[in-house]
Amino acid sequence: MRQYLVLRIAQLIPVLFLASIAIWALMYLLPGDPVIAMLGPNATPEQVTAVRAQLGFDQPVQTQYLGWLGRILHGDFGTSYQTGLPVPQLIGSRAIATVQLGTMAFVLSMVIGVTLGVVAAARPKSFAARVVGAYNSLTLALPSFWLGLLLILLFGVWLKVLPPASGFVPIWVDPLGTVRMSLLPVVTLASYTSGIVARFVRAAMLDVLEADYVRTARAKGVTEQRVVWRHALRNALLPTVTVLGLQFGAFIGGAVVTEGVFNYPGLGSLVLSSVLQRDYTTLQATILMIVAAFTLVNLAVDLLYAFLDPRIQYA
Amino acid sequence: MAYLRQRPSSAFAVSLLAVLALVSLLAPLLAPSDPNQTNLIRQFEPPSAVGLFGTDELGRDLFSRVLYGGQTALLTALGAVALASIVGIPLGLVSGYFGGWVDALGMRLIDVLLAIPSILIALGLIAMFGRGTVNVIVAVGVVNIPAFARLTRATTLSVKEQDFVHATQAMGAGYGYLLGRTILPNAIGPIVVQMAVTGATAILLASALSFLGLGIQPPTSDWGTMLSIGRQHLFEAPWYGIFPGLAIAITVYALDELSRALQELLGTRTRAELSL
Numbered sequence: 001m002r003q004y005l006v007l008r009i010a011q012l013i014p015v016l017f018l019a020s021i022a023i024w025a026l027m028y029l030l031p032g033d034p035v036i037a038m039l040g041p042n043a044t045p046e047q048v049t050a051v052r053a054q055l056g057f058d059q060p061v062q063t064q065y066l067g068w069l070g071r072i073l074h075g076d077f078g079t080s081y082q083t084g085l086p087v088p089q090l091i092g093s094r095a096i097a098t099v100q101l102g103t104m105a106f107v108l109s110m111v112i113g114v115t116l117g118v119v120a121a122a123r124p125k126s127f128a129a130r131v132v133g134a135y136n137s138l139t140l141a142l143p144s145f146w147l148g149l150l151l152i153l154l155f156g157v158w159l160k161v162l163p164p165a166s167g168f169v170p171i172w173v174d175p176l177g178t179v180r181m182s183l184l185p186v187v188t189l190a191s192y193t194s195g196i197v198a199r200f201v202r203a204a205m206l207d208v209l210e211a212d213y214v215r216t217a218r219a220k221g222v223t224e225q226r227v228v229w230r231h232a233l234r235n236a237l238l239p240t241v242t243v244l245g246l247q248f249g250a251f252i253g254g255a256v257v258t259e260g261v262f263n264y265p266g267l268g269s270l271v272l273s274s275v276l277q278r279d280y281t282t283l284q285a286t287i288l289m290i291v292a293a294f295t296l297v298n299l300a301v302d303l304l305y306a307f308l309d310p311r312i313q314y315a
Numbered sequence: 316m317a318y319l320r321q322r323p324s325s326a327f328a329v330s331l332l333a334v335l336a337l338v339s340l341l342a343p344l345l346a347p348s349d350p351n352q353t354n355l356i357r358q359f360e361p362p363s364a365v366g367l368f369g370t371d372e373l374g375r376d377l378f379s380r381v382l383y384g385g386q387t388a389l390l391t392a393l394g395a396v397a398l399a400s401i402v403g404i405p406l407g408l409v410s411g412y413f414g415g416w417v418d419a420l421g422m423r424l425i426d427v428l429l430a431i432p433s434i435l436i437a438l439g440l441i442a443m444f445g446r447g448t449v450n451v452i453v454a455v456g457v458v459n460i461p462a463f464a465r466l467t468r469a470t471t472l473s474v475k476e477q478d479f480v481h482a483t484q485a486m487g488a489g490y491g492y493l494l495g496r497t498i499l500p501n502a503i504g505p506i507v508v509q510m511a512v513t514g515a516t517a518i519l520l521a522s523a524l525s526f527l528g529l530g531i532q533p534p535t536s537d538w539g540t541m542l543s544i545g546r547q548h549l550f551e552a553p554w555y556g557i558f559p560g561l562a563i564a565i566t567v568y569a570l571d572e573l574s575r576a577l578q579e580l581l582g583t584r585t586r587a588e589l590s591l
Binding site: 138145149150152164257260271275294 | 423424426427430431432433434435438439440441442443515519520522523526527528529539542545546549550553556557560563564565567568571572
């Protein structure tokens with residue numbers, strides 16, 4: 001296990017290194033001059049040259065990249081061109097908002113997905129199973145931004161019970177306010193993943209319910225409810241863990257779009273505003289952070305999988 | 316056909332897709348008016364017998380715009396699938412067949428693409444090349460290359476060990492013939508399924524980019540762009556935020572059902588199961 005861990009971490013380094021080149025190059029090649037964006041159209045050529053030299057934009061490409069990487073590795077993420085704030089400060093407050101939104105959406109999607117998956121597998125030919133099938137197809141086909149719009153239209157415009165735009169209220173300050181402000185974006189973000197989880201839990205449960213130990217449990221007289229929820233579900237959740245790791249990327253994509261729909265002040269909307277305002281430093285640091293988190297989550301999922309299922313041996 | 320008779324939901328989805336494609340292609344004949352013809356007197360008219368889906372902020376007929384939007388969606392999906400296949404399939408074939416450092420290099424490049432969430436790659440490419448239909452197709456296509464490369468590689472790995480491949484090798488076939496005429500035709504099943512899956516994800520991603528204001532630009536009729544503008548007028552014209560979204564959802568549903576039908580028909584299990 002320790003050997004596997006070392007190997008996986010060693011594999012991460014070249015991928016993260018190449019990703020850092022890709023992210024830096026992408027931003028380096030962006031159209032538009034950030035110095036002019038920063039100083040405004042009335043800046044004199046001398047001012048532009050001075051700021052360009054100050055930011056290192058007059059250096060050769062590889063020097064600029066290595067300088068950037070060196071600063072990142074020392075924890076210096078730079079200053080946002082647009083706001084003048086240090087990037088970590090900017091990312092920090094937004095990251096908390098996104099993590100809160102993401103965690104609530106994750107919990108909701110698990111609760112809905114696991115429940116629906118189990119119900120559909122326990123009685124595969126029932127009406128309930130068909131409803132779950134329809135729910136899965138619906139959540140996969142509904143674009144999250146459209147679902148968000150429909151929810152705003154229904155609850156914000158017609159029924160007027162929830163705010164049409166959403167702000168960040170820390171859950172530890174005002175839990176009820178958090179629910180009120182975040183309910184619509186949480187449901188929007190959770191819908192797609194809940195459908196995926198339901199689909200996988202159903203498939204895994206159908207496999208597990210055929211297993212010998214389930215038959216043994218039934219033969220011993222264990223109630224059906226206990227067989228399904230205690231004996232079968234535990235093993236059926238294993239493959240779902242892998243799916244959740246793979247879904248993390250979709251979750252981030254969903255967060256960018258959902259935050260855009262609801263004007264929620266998280267990392268997703270920070271990425272969007274950085275693209276629109278050509279704020280290179282913020283965009284590079286934010287994407288790099290998200291990529292690092294994405295890679296670490298996938299590593300954690302792999303390790304969790306090995307931990308949950310002792311039969312798995314990593315050579 | 317026999318399969319479709321047994322599975323009414325698949326038959327329904329396939330017919331739906333055919334109708335959608337036909338209606339989009341025949342939009343110039345079916346649309347009641349020019350999708351770009353403005354008429355400020357008819358601004359924000361609700362759906363009626365005259366305009367089935369109502370009108371927008373410039374008095375344009377939304378029904379006509381949704382029909383023409385189908386052409387944009389079709390073009391984006393086909394373009395993205397074509398680009399992802401043209402790059403991804405040869406990469407997977409070469410990687411899987413030759414193995415060694417070729418495979419290691421190819422797959423590390425794919426790992427990098429996979430390490431960055433797809434919407435961020437697409438956003439980065441759009442920021443780099445600018446907005447517009449062609450750039451959206453390129454961005455969405457690039458994002459989908461890893462799925463085709465990984466899938467083709469995995470299938471190639473199993474097909475290349477089969478006797479008929481060894482026999483073709485022994486007969487002195489060149490690499491081009493071996494990969495293109497011997498291995499690829501036998502690895503095509505999962506790839507076809509992946510094409511349907513990618514069509515659906517391409518439409519979703521392209522509409523998301525347009526919705527965020529970074530995709531296809533007005534006045535082109537595009538479902539995502541329509542929703543983006545409709546969102547600003549939800550209070551006075553709620554229909555504006557409904558019909559284009561419905562068009563996306565129906566198309567994606569039909570493509571998803573098609574991919575599942577193909578999967579059962581071809582007896583394949585693909586990465587698509589994990590990614591969609």
